[in-house]
Amino acid sequence: MALMYKKPKRLWLRSNPDFTEKWVQTKIAEDPSILGLGDLVLRDQERIQPRAGRLDLLLQDPDTKCRYEVELQLGATDEAHIIRTIEYWDIERKRYPQYDHCAVLVAEDITSRFLNVISLFNGTVPLVALQMQAIQVGDNISLIFSTVMDELTRGVVDEDEDAEAAPTDRAFWEAKATKGTVSLADQLLRVAQEFEPSLELKFNKFYIGLSKDGQPFNFVSFRPKKNQINLEVKIPETEEMDAKIESSGIETLEYNKRWGLYRLRLTKDDVAKKPDVLRELIGAAYERRAG
Known part of the structure; x- marks a missing residue:
């Protein structure tokens, strides 16, 4: 049977009441590989941070023992999202210094302005920025994560x-x-x-x-x-x-x-x-x- 072309439609989850941040968080927790960061496993979800709220997702690479502190935001990223991501990364690396740690910021829209701000930290803070797109094809919805800024590669x-x-x-x-x-x-x-x-x-x-x-x-x-x-x-x-x-x-x-x-x-x-x-x-x- 020949495959038929179906034009995809982008959905903005921030303005769609059927899909919440919690829904996205659950989908990533079920299959962390959709982020494109490797074969990661879920360590914790809604992880309580002392005097600082909750970390959306804590993921870990089972081979390198590197931990990824993931913070989600529907819609466009903002100052509070950036600060929260770095703060949770800092808390986790201090609590568990035996691991490498990487901050992961996820948003539906990462503007060039905020990308420039984030890039100022990269080199001091291991930071990955992922732009998320929700795509509808027929009656189905998919999530696509694109790396717009990768962790700074250290010198060889x-x-x-x-x-x-x-x-x-x-x-x-x-x-x-x-x-x-x-x-x-x-x-x-x-x-x-x-x-x-x-x-x-x-x-x-x-x-x-x-x-x-x-x-x-x-x-x-x-x-x-x-x-x-x-x-x-x-x-x-x-x-x-x-x-x-x-x-x-x-x-x-x-x-x-x-x-x-x-x-x-x-x-x-x-x-x-x-x-x-x-x-x-x-x-x-x-x-x-x-x-």
């Missing part, structure tokens, strides 16, 4: 000013770890040089990175320890890559979603005997960095 490892301000040398890392584990960085460098022969190790206080023509060129980084070396590879997480790493038997740490990093804990035997999967990981990261 090659833009880390603290690291750039604290260069060090091989002796520093050999004393902090061992000569043997630092030499594993040399072996992994040779793998990276298969894709870019001019690469060199760049020793920083917090990690060992890569440089090209004297400038940072990081797509992988190394953190030698006493008995192994941690390899960080900047590529998106995929089920296919997860399966390859798992089948190789290499020990992995939790994928860092904030920075987009695979983190592998490598022994001397891993580097020597499992070059294929390491070459694939490093090559994929190089292609993303060079492209």
Whole structure:
């Protein structure tokens, strides 16, 4: 059966008595993925805030443990909505500092004026602004959430000013770890040089990175320890890559979603005997960095 085109109609919930803020809140609570922020789970709804009202929704990413403080408003956002969103975020992050926290502002209309105001906070306050549209198609209604301002992306490892301000040398890392584990960085460098022969190790206080023509060129980084070396590879997480790493038997740490990093804990035997999967990981990261 051929699909038939049906022109959608936008509804403004603020002026529609059949659909309330509570109704929207319930729909998000039933399926937080409709926000487009990932596979989140509901932690709490109408969460009481000490001397500050109620937080509409508290959501959590089960992988990263990041919590999202979500404040809804039908119609256009205003000063009170912005203040409330930031206030609830601040309360929650102070009560539960063991989690990362992100404020999420949701409204049917986010004007350029208020978007400019919100953007002033982004960088100090992790803040996402979502514009919600209620769409009617026939006898059905759907909610569509569009990101109009995303959480500020923090600098990647090659833009880390603290690291750039604290260069060090091989002796520093050999004393902090061992000569043997630092030499594993040399072996992994040779793998990276298969894709870019001019690469060199760049020793920083917090990690060992890569440089090209004297400038940072990081797509992988190394953190030698006493008995192994941690390899960080900047590529998106995929089920296919997860399966390859798992089948190789290499020990992995939790994928860092904030920075987009695979983190592998490598022994001397891993580097020597499992070059294929390491070459694939490093090559994929190089292609993303060079492209």
